[in-house]
Amino acid sequence: MAVVGVLIGLAVLGAVVGFHRYAWCRLVRDTTAGPGPARRAGTVVFVAGPLLMCAALVSGRAGAPFPLQRVLAWPGYLWLALSLYLLLALLAAExxxxxxxxWAERPRPEGVRDLGEEDVRGPVGGADGPDLAERDVPGRSEQVASRRLFVSRVVGGAVAAAAVGTVGHGMYGVLRGPGVKRVTVPLAKLPRAAHGFRIAVVSDIHLGPILGRDFTRRVVDTVNATQPDLIAVVGDLVDGSVEDLGPAAAPLAGLRARHGTYFVTGNHEYFSGADQWVDHVRELGLRPLRNARTELPWFDLAGVDDVAGESEGEGPDFARALGDRDRARASVLLAHQPVVIHDAVEYGVDLQLSGHTHGGQLWPGNHVADLANPTLAGLERYGDTQLYVSRGAGAWGPPVRVGAPSDITVVELASRHA
Structure with missing residues (x-):
């Protein structure tokens, strides 16, 4: 198993090095006429970028001091997102x-100068050099080289602008805070008195080296503005320890709902000290549901631990949370990962509320996330059980979302007896 892990690591490292070599060739070597300040600056960027990216990814798992994690996170994670869209744009430009x-090799009337043509003498940094026929014609090599340089600069500039624009727009979408999405879910067993009951679903805030106290405050303000009857925080609240992120989570104490705020663990809690975080959110006024159930006047509300807890002897226990309940009552289950939907169906759950997927977060990652989860985002039915998956309020890694806007969802329960 260790050998397989090493081989996978080497393959990933080779792919990262190969991409950055390719990107450097297209965006630095091919757009410069030879060694000089511009090429040196570009080379520094394409060496420092991946190093910072790797450092940002490793520092959190390695337990580096939190101030160092914060220094590395912004440039490292942004480079991760930028490199993805540079690769996609470069492949499209091929x-x-x-x-x-x-066009660069076509003949032109003597004395006519192309737009953007430079007086390029000798070999140029592009990968394609003049062929033998070109060298046989006086001045022909310089003409072709000048055109190729011009084309490389135009294409490289378009690629860089597309990647930077995409990442910039996606970052703005995250940092301004999540929007509010409203969904009506009819439940056959819900009594008429609970018609219109509103649950604010908050998932995947991912407080960490980038998203901190100010972001938490924006989330809290957005949730409270919806005036929900109940708030469900369905995991992946943090990426770090209570010691480092306690101040960032403090505004959660300001969450307000008529019937309280409930919390279940996500997989990232188990990377960050799940037991400590459960104790801490309880101090902030959130009520953890760890394989437990509470009976509200109109329906049962249950919560299960995340499947990542199985590695620590915990994980979801549906029998404990739901095994002895009255199935004539409507039930709502809080579970971080959508993959437990089949257990929810078996235990007669009417509605499962989940997160985890981020809706893919960075296109085209949605296609990968869709393969790994029964539902990527939104509301779907599995037998008599409905599953709603939120795209999440924050972002993991790069504070960037493309094609998967963040949200806080207000689920309004509807009674068929109303």
Missing amino acids: LPRPLARR
Whole structure:
């Protein structure tokens, strides 16, 4: 098993190095006429970027001092997102490259100068050098080299602008805070008196080296503005210890709902000290549901620990949370990961509220997340059980979302007897 892990690690490292070499060739070497300040600066960027990215990824797991994690997180994680969209844009730019090459090599009337043409002498940094036929014509090599340099700069500039613009827009979407999404869910067993009962679903805030106290305050203000009857925090609240992130989580004490705020663990709590966080959120006024159930006047509300807890002898225990309940009553289950939906169906749950997927967070990651989860985002039915999956309020790693906007969902329960 250890050998397999090493081989996978080497494969990932090779892919990272290969991509950055490719990107450097297209965006630095091919857009500069030779060694000089511009090429040196570009080389520094393509060496420092992946190093910072790796340092940011490793520092949290390695238990580095939190101030150091914060210093590394911003440039490292942003480079992770930027490198993804640089790769996608560069691959897309390969499609018209043969046409651009043909344009660069076409003859032109003598004395006519192309737009952007420079007086390029000698070999150019591009990967494609002049062929033998070009060298046989006086001045032909310099003309082709000048055109190729011009095309490389135009394409490289477009690629960089597309990647930076995408990441910038996605970062703004995260940092401004989640929007509010409203969903009506009819429950056959819900009594008429509970018609219109509102549950604010908050998942995947991911407080850490980047998202801190100010972000928590925005989330709390947004939730309270919906005036919910109940608040459900369904896991992945933090990426770090209580010692480091306690101040960032403090505004959660300001959550207000008529029937209280409930919390279940996510997989990232188990990376961060789940027991300590459960105790801490209880001090902040949240009520943890650890494989437990509370009977509200109109329906049962249950919660299970995340499946990541199985490695620590914990994890979801449906029999404990739901085994002895009256199935004639409506039931709502809080469970971080959608994958436990089949257990929820078996125990007769009417509605499961989950998060975890982030809706993919960074397109085209949604296609991968969709394969790993029964529902990527939104409301779906599994037999007599409905599953609602929130895209989450924050972001893991890069504070960037593309194609998967963050949300706080207000689920309004509807009685069929109303």
